[in-house]
Amino acid sequence: xxxxxxxxGVLLRRxxxxxxxxxxxxxxxxASSRVFPGPVATSSAARWNSTTTxxxxxSTSTSSSSxxxxxxxxxxxxxxxxxxxxxxxxxxxxxxxxxxxxxxxxIRACHHTQADPPPSNGLTYLDIGCGGGIFAESAARLPxxxxxxxxxxxxxxxxxxxxxxxxxxxxxxxxxxxQTSIEQLTIPTEEEAYDIVSLFEVIxxxxxxxxxxxxxxxxxxxxxxxxMSTIARTWVSWFTTxxxxxxVLGIVPKGTHDWNKYLNEGELRxxxxxxxxxxxxxxxxxxxxxxxxxxxxxSERVGNYFFAVRKI
Amino acid sequence: MLARRSLxxxxxxxxxxxxxxxxxxxxxxxxxxxxxxxxxxxVGGGPAGLSLLTALRANPVTSGLRVALIEAQDLSKVSSFAxxxxxxxxxxxxxxxxxxQFLDTIGAWTHMKxxxxxxxxxxxxxxGLTDARIEFDGQPSSGAGKTLAYMIENLNLTSGLLKxxxxxxxxxxxxxxxxxxxxxxxxxxxxxxxxWPIVELSGGQSLAARLxxxxxGANSPVRAFSGIGSSGWDYGRHGVVASLQLEGDGWGGEFxxxxxxxxxxxxxxxxxxxxxxxxxxVWSTTPEKAALLKSLSPKDFIAMVNAAFRLSAVDLGYLHTxxxxxxxxxSWRTQHTHINAETVPQTVxxxxxxxxASFPLKLRHxxxxxxxxxxxxxxxxxxxxxxxxxxxxxxQGDVQSLAKTIEYAVSHGQDIGSTxxxxxxxxxxxxxxxxxxxxxxxxxKLYAVESGPLVPLRSIGLKxxxxxxxxxxxxxxxxxxxxxxxx
Ligand SMILES: Cc1cc2nc3c(=O)[nH]c(=O)nc-3n(C[C@H](O)[C@H](O)[C@H](O)COP(=O)(O)OP(=O)(O)OC[C@H]3O[C@@H](n4cnc5c(N)ncnc54)[C@H](O)[C@@H]3O)c2cc1C
Numbered sequence: 062x063x064x065x066x067x068x069x070g071v072l073l074r075r076x077x078x079x080x081x082x083x084x085x086x087x088x089x090x091x092a093s094s095r096v097f098p099g100p101v102a103t104s105s106a107a108r109w110n111s112t113t114t115x116x117x118x119x120s121t122s123t124s125s126s127s128x129x130x131x132x133x134x135x136x137x138x139x140x141x142x143x144x145x146x147x148x149x150x151x152x153x154x155x156x157x158x159x160x161x162x163x164x165x166x167x168i169r170a171c172h173h174t175q176a177d178p179p180p181s182n183g184l185t186y187l188d189i190g191c192g193g194g195i196f197a198e199s200a201a202r203l204p205x206x207x208x209x210x211x212x213x214x215x216x217x218x219x220x221x222x223x224x225x226x227x228x229x230x231x232x233x234x235x236x237x238x239x240q241t242s243i244e245q246l247t248i249p250t251e252e253e254a255y256d257i258v259s260l261f262e263v264i265x266x267x268x269x270x271x272x273x274x275x276x277x278x279x280x281x282x283x284x285x286x287x288x289m290s291t292i293a294r295t296w297v298s299w300f301t302t303x304x305x306x307x308x309v310l311g312i313v314p315k316g317t318h319d320w321n322k323y324l325n326e327g328e329l330r331x332x333x334x335x336x337x338x339x340x341x342x343x344x345x346x347x348x349x350x351x352x353x354x355x356x357x358x359x360s361e362r363v364g365n366y367f368f369a370v371r372k373i
Numbered sequence: 374m375l376a377r378r379s380l381x382x383x384x385x386x387x388x389x390x391x392x393x394x395x396x397x398x399x400x401x402x403x404x405x406x407x408x409x410x411x412x413x414x415x416v417g418g419g420p421a422g423l424s425l426l427t428a429l430r431a432n433p434v435t436s437g438l439r440v441a442l443i444e445a446q447d448l449s450k451v452s453s454f455a456x457x458x459x460x461x462x463x464x465x466x467x468x469x470x471x472x473x474q475f476l477d478t479i480g481a482w483t484h485m486k487x488x489x490x491x492x493x494x495x496x497x498x499x500x501g502l503t504d505a506r507i508e509f510d511g512q513p514s515s516g517a518g519k520t521l522a523y524m525i526e527n528l529n530l531t532s533g534l535l536k537x538x539x540x541x542x543x544x545x546x547x548x549x550x551x552x553x554x555x556x557x558x559x560x561x562x563x564x565x566x567x568x569w570p571i572v573e574l575s576g577g578q579s580l581a582a583r584l585x586x587x588x589x590g591a592n593s594p595v596r597a598f599s600g601i602g603s604s605g606w607d608y609g610r611h612g613v614v615a616s617l618q619l620e621g622d623g624w625g626g627e628f629x630x631x632x633x634x635x636x637x638x639x640x641x642x643x644x645x646x647x648x649x650x651x652x653x654x655v656w657s658t659t660p661e662k663a664a665l666l667k668s669l670s671p672k673d674f675i676a677m678v679n680a681a682f683r684l685s686a687v688d689l690g691y692l693h694t695x696x697x698x699x700x701x702x703x704s705w706r707t708q709h710t711h712i713n714a715e716t717v718p719q720t721v722x723x724x725x726x727x728x729x730a731s732f733p734l735k736l737r738h739x740x741x742x743x744x745x746x747x748x749x750x751x752x753x754x755x756x757x758x759x760x761x762x763x764x765x766x767x768x769q770g771d772v773q774s775l776a777k778t779i780e781y782a783v784s785h786g787q788d789i790g791s792t793x794x795x796x797x798x799x800x801x802x803x804x805x806x807x808x809x810x811x812x813x814x815x816x817x818k819l820y821a822v823e824s825g826p827l828v829p830l831r832s833i834g835l836k837x838x839x840x841x842x843x844x845x846x847x848x849x850x851x852x853x854x855x856x857x858x859x860x
Contacts, residue, residue: 150793158793162785199786204437206786227565229583229788230410 147193147221154195157262160354160365161195163346164290165203167367168257171286171342175371180256183207187255187280189243190263194222194236198229200257201236208235210255214242243276254282260289264329271332278337281372287338288369289329290346326361329368338370411441411545412789413779414572414582416552416595418444418451420466420527421751421768422588423534424476428776430541431479434784435776441545441580443572448548452539454532458488458648461616463728465653466530467493467522467632467645472769476530484540485533491524491647493630497716501637501686506716521632524645524653527765551575555585555598569790570598570746584779584790585747591737593753599744605737605756610640611663612759613656613731617678618723622650624715633718635682637689640734642681643759644718652718654678655759662693663731669699674729675721676700682717684710734758738810742771743799746790750775755806767806774801 146152172179184206188197191211201209213219219240226232239246249255258281264270274287281287326343333341344367345360360366413429415422426442429435456462468476476482499506538544554573558566558581570585587595596603623646625631630646640657647653656678658666666677676699680689688706692699737756742749751768775798781787782794789795 150791162781162787165785198788202786202788203784224565227560228568230564230566233564 147195147218148225154193156348156354157195159348160346161199163354163356164196164259164261164288164367165199166356167342167344167369168286168288170344171288171340171369171371174340174342175284177284179205184256185282186210187258188212189258189260189277191222191238192218194225194238196259196261197222197236197238198226198232200259201232202229206235208237210237210239212239212241212243212246214240214245216240243273243280246280248279251283254280254285256282256285258285258287260287262290264289264291270329274332275336278372283372286369286371288367290365290367291329292365326366326368333370337373339373340369340371342369343367409579410439410581410583412438412583413440413586414443414570414580414584415440415586415588416443416572417586417588417590417593417751417753418442418446418448418531418535418546418548419588419590419751420530420534420765421753421772422586423531423538424479424481424769424772425586425588425750425776426544427481427534427537427541428475428479428772429779430538430543432776432780434780436541436543438779438783438789439545440543441547443550443552443574443580444546444548445551446548448535448546451528452532452535454528456489459651460725461489461647461651461653461728462526462528463614463616463653463725463730464527465524465614465645465647466527466765467524468530468769469522469766470520472766473523475769475773476534479537480540481534481537484536485525486529489526489529489648491630492520492522493524493632493646494519494521495625495629495631496521496634497631498634499636499716501635501689524632524647530765547574547576547578552589552594555595568745582746582790583788584795586775587747587749587753588751589753591735591752591756593749595747596739596749596753599747599749601739601741601744601747601749603737603739605735607733607735608640608657608758609659610657610734611660611731612734613654613658613663613666613729615654615674615678615730616647616725616728617644617652617654617675617721618725619650619652619719620722621719623719631718633682637681638686642678644678644682650719652721656681657734657759660733665693665696667729667731668696670697671724671726673697673699675724676703678721678724679703680706683707683712736810738807741799742803743792743795745792748775748795748798754802755810757810763809767809770805771798771802774798 147154149155150158186197186200186206186209188200188209188211191197191213194211197209197211200206211222213222219238223238226236226238258277260273260277264273267273277287330341343361345357346354346365346367347357347360348365349355361368413426415426422442422444426440429438429440473482476485497506551574552572553575556571556573558569558571560567566581570582571579572582572585573579585595585599587593587599589595623630632643632645634641634643637658639659639662642656642658643654645653645655656666666674669677677692680692680699680703684692684703684706688710692702695702735756736758739749739754742754750771752764754771755764755767757764757767778795778798778801779789781797782789787794
């Protein structure tokens with residue numbers, strides 16, 4: 062059993078690192094909220110240029126805001142360091158790039174469970190903690206997509222995302238980046254809400270996952286899906302991600318993961334039960350060297366997994 | 374001079390000047406941008422390029438891609454290919470059942486002139502020095518001939534593919550057009566095309582390519598642009614081709630056609646069956662001998678081909694030293710040579726005028742098949758000795774794999790030009806092609822040795838089987854992989 066899990070764990074580590082920074086950087090938004098009162102989005106990403114907004118103020122942020130923050134300041138600076146090789150297919154985000162197609166397979170599988178077909182006039186996505194835009198770009202390229210809004214509070218990461226998106230003219234009218242956190246994003250009306258809200262490799266970097274999940278709910282259209290991926294908290298994932306990858310192999314900088322934040326699938330279910338969600342879907346995935354990412358039934362209890370719920 | 378022929382449906386009732394005005398506005402508005410941005414720009418409208426575009430257009434997942442084809446030749450001549458059934462083009466290829474099946478899947482097979490395609494069920498291969506022989510047929514046990522391969526004129530194939538493409542529509546075709554230059558794009562206010570290849574055409578247009586396909590043959594300009602090296606060697610051999618007429622339908626009759634190949638010290642000579650009493654010749658030999666063959670009168674050329682399947686290597690060598698009179702020499706020599714007629718192809722009685730031609734043979738393998746926004750397919754990626762008739766089939770394998778790779782990328786929102794998206798194609802095809810290249814190369818070398826330790830070894834049946842085993846395995850595997858018969 063340890064044989065398959067070990068490689069999977071190593072991957073996870075790398076995976077969650079780049080992705081995690083996406084989300085967790087919400088410290089920044091908080092700061093910006095103080096600087097620019099009211100609905101933020103001043104740095105709104107619709108344009109490709111200028112991204113360096115208020116990052117310098119972020120360090121001054123305190124917890125004065127009555128909002129909770131999903132962002133852990135320590136993690137933000139950590140992830141800034143990793144931004145550079147985000148789009149290098151042979152860089153440290155390689156495993157994330159390789160995993161990305163499975164996210165779409167999972168979303169498709171969710172749609173397949175519906176009796177009613179998903180909207181035919183194009184799906185809208187909100188990608189929370191979009192990072193360099195691996196998922197956001199891919200979602201925007203799908204012919205079935207109408208638009209993608211992708212948010213991340215970390216300016217450097219968002220700058221990478223925007224610069225990269227300029228290299229593909231087909232994204233121009235479909236993908237919008239905004240430097241903000243979910244806490245700062247104005248809650249949409251039901252019609253404006255999204256068909257798919259994604260939280261990929263984010264929840265394990267967040268201090269209060271329950272609060273984030275509550276915050277996210279109004280962004281999902283009734284009948285739409287909240288889709289997540291994360292890592293289970295088991296001794297296997299601790300061993301492979303924290304111990305092997307950080308301490309022994311050193312392939313991931315120490316401190317990338319806080320194993321205590323890993324969420325088990327049952328806990329996620331618990332968080333979401335009775336709060337307006339239905340049809341929970343779970344899919345464990347494993348990286349098998351030589352074969353790539355594979356869906357493996359039951360592996361959600363061991364390592365990386367996708368989880369989704371449909372809004373009632 | 375209508376260089377750009379759109380296969381899209383013709384606009385209905387729009388007056389010419391409106392169209393012109395509308396177009397010029399577009400050009401002004403987008404100049405080098407949107408109007409010229411393609412998802413796929415394919416350079417080369419040979420078998421590989423046309424098959425790829427057909428596969429992409431025929432698949433609903435990839436049919437939304439904006440695609441362009443650039444071809445130096447006039448494709449209207451290709452698509453109107455028509456010859457009486459008594460004449461055959463000299464460029465023929467043997468398609469494995471797997472390739473034929475693929476062409477059927479993409480809807481092209483039914484557009485071929487099927488009366489001009491000949492399936493064969495048996496192959497006879499022997500060593501010219503020792504006469505060690507190996508025979509194989511589709512399925513020895515079941516008796517009923519399973520198809521080993523289909524002989525098809527390259528033009529029949531490409532014209533069928535073009536017809537299918539016309540039916541599918543949606544390809545911007547620039548034929549009679551050469552690639553003048555390929556460069557990287559620029560970064561502007563609007564977008565950053567600095568990593569996109571921009572293809573400049575002899576007609577003056579330039580096209581930006583999300584994915585640039587090099588299907589442009591052995592001397593691929595796309596490969597050169599991408600800085601992808603290739604390694605290999607020239608065999609110092611030419612392939613002499615001709616369309617022949619035999620004394621009959623073949624020893625197995627109309628329904629059990631046989632292909633023949635004899636390994637001579639200068640290289641293999643192959644006679645491949647075409648419909649009726651027709652056959653296609655591929656004879657690899659030295660450039661000097663090829664030049665002599667091309668200079669001969671039809672009757673002496675015919676005599677040489679007959680001799681090459683019948684006489685000893687020594688006698689045949691002698692016939693190459695005389696400038697004419699091969700026919701008389703052959704008839705004299707055959708009286709003194711014992712030949713079991715049914716072990717060699719039926720006697721050649723005619724050669725179609727203007728079909729004797731030759732091509733230099735080489736082995737080349739690109740160092741990689743992919744680069745950022747570039748993929749190579751077909752002969753642009755690999756050129757092989759024709760002795761196993763695999764060149765075109767390898768290209769079909771490439772196309773099948775690349776089309777699948779692109780389909781996966783599109784359906785998962787990947788950028789089809791990124792190396793990350795293209796990796797599965799390269800890893801799937803590179804090793805497979807390398808093995809085939811290696812086997813054919815070794816076979817050529819083994820049989821190109823006239824004396825020395827290898828020759829006596831060849832005469833031992835075991836050795837012959839060992840040496841030919843891989844060749845046989847190809848055919849057997851290809852035949853069994855997808856053995857259901859088309860036609
Ligand atoms: C003597 C001989 C016998 C053979 N027998 C067999 C056989 O029995 N079975 C088999 O499978 N294979 C055989 N082959 C190999 C087969 O013919 C080739 O593998 C096949 O034609 C390759 O197809 P392709 O589309 O990759 O390239 P090509 O057929 O070479 O097509 C390339 C195209 O690109 C175009 N092009 C090139 N440069 C430019 C440019 N700058 N701008 C625009 N267009 C350009 C060319 O005009 C051409 O149409 C044989 C080859 C030879 C020489």
